[in-house]
Amino acid sequence: MRAMICGYYGQGNGGDEALLVTLLQMLPANVTPVVLSANPALTQERYGVEACPARAWPEIWQQLRRADLFIWGGGSLMQDATSWTSPLYYAGLMALAQSLGLQTLAWGQGIGPLRRPWTCWLTRWVLGRCSEVSVRDQASAALLKQWHIPALLAPDPVWALQAKPGDGSLALPENRVAVNLRRHPSLTPERLQCLGEALRDFQNATQAHICLVPFQKSQDWAMAEALTRHLPGNYQIVYREDPRELMALFQGVRLTIGMRLHSLIMAAAMGSPCFALSYDPKVKQLMQDVGLPGWELQTLPTDALVISETWQAYFQDNQALSQEERQNLRQQATEHRTLLTRLCAN
The missing domain is CATH 3.40.50.2000 (Glycogen Phosphorylase B;)
Incomplete structure (x- = not known):
């Protein structure tokens, strides 16, 4: 089974990279992940997964046609506080996967802030067509309940991340x-x-x-x-x-x-x-x-x-x-x- 995973990856953000690692930890063994990344070479080298450039639309199209499952991989992807183009990008990918008949999962999401009526409508539309949805906070769960979209509520997936000490070269004082x-x-x-x-x-x-x-x-x-x-x-x-x-x-x-x-x-x-x-x-x-x-x-x-x-x-x-x-x-x-x-x- 092939799963395309989409998020704010390859941007050097420790929190979003942690969401990706946690998701990879949780993926069943029968799944081959393909990660959309702003730095696919680094993502592939660091995590040992296949990666695809996040804006290479011809390659994304080919990967989607080979995939069985499309996953929004955690974070506040659908929000318009920082940019109105961000929800357009993520919703566009989700809608494309849904039009191809893939199973779609909005995983570990924090919804909003949504300050524009059209981004609110778009978010509701794509989430309502997802196979499954999970959210990470009470506010997101309440919003989806208001929209009559069933969703699993659980704490942010990074709570379950497995920490790994470094090489020991950095000695930090106790206090x-x-x-x-x-x-x-x-x-x-x-x-x-x-x-x-x-x-x-x-x-x-x-x-x-x-x-x-x-x-x-x-x-x-x-x-x-x-x-x-x-x-x-x-x-x-x-x-x-x-x-x-x-x-x-x-x-x-x-x-x-x-x-x-x-x-x-x-x-x-x-x-x-x-x-x-x-x-x-x-x-x-x-x-x-x-x-x-x-x-x-x-x-x-x-x-x-x-x-x-x-x-x-x-x-x-x-x-x-x-x-x-x-x-x-x-x-x-x-x-x-x-x-x-x-x-x-x-």
Whole structure:
């Protein structure tokens, strides 16, 4: 059986790469995956799968004609907050697969934000024609219920990702804090300055080693470098391309301060206490679903000392998700596999 897998792959985004690896872990053994990727050579080399250029339409057409199953492989693919062309691309591929009579699966999806009536209509139309749908949060499930589209609700699949330690060449101190920021309009220069000052004060008070963890170089690296200008020392920027090694970085971290959804999921899954800086409804939804503390960036305190003292309290409190809670989330996340098993048995 051949399955074409479509997502935001080959773009250097650690969270989306983690979704791909988790999906590949869950695929039944009788399935040969073909991954649409912006960097097919790297995807093929790193994961040992066949890959196809994500915009090579003649090749995509040929691959679809040979496929049995088409999968949206996790993430917020149908949203128009960043671009109106993105939902058009993903929905177009799904509609093409459906017109060819393939079984189609929207897997581990977070739906929205959908701010335009036509993107909302398009999303409802293609999801209503899918063979199976699974979503990762309550808001997406509620929207599909309103649309009368049946869907499996389970936590984000990355909760079930199997971490893999790196080669051991990087020795990290025990008293460490992980920080992930990404470029976003809500993270204004003034807020970034305030966060940098707060992190400096926090480090002076706790003597913590600061690990700045970019998930996507193009958006996160500059934010990490901006924070280093506030720190007196005892920090490093740690980047991992393999999502399994990226997840392993959070083992033993005393506190994770994260913007990206999957920085928080990976850290929480590895037993690190988390503090969220929400820039998107999906992060706010995670905070509600799992009970993570944090602020929305638009309501971030303007006093760096208030931010620092709040982080210090969570650093000292050290309240991570319990082992039982993490195990339950991992187990529930594996429910996304049931749809794969069912479709691939047909």
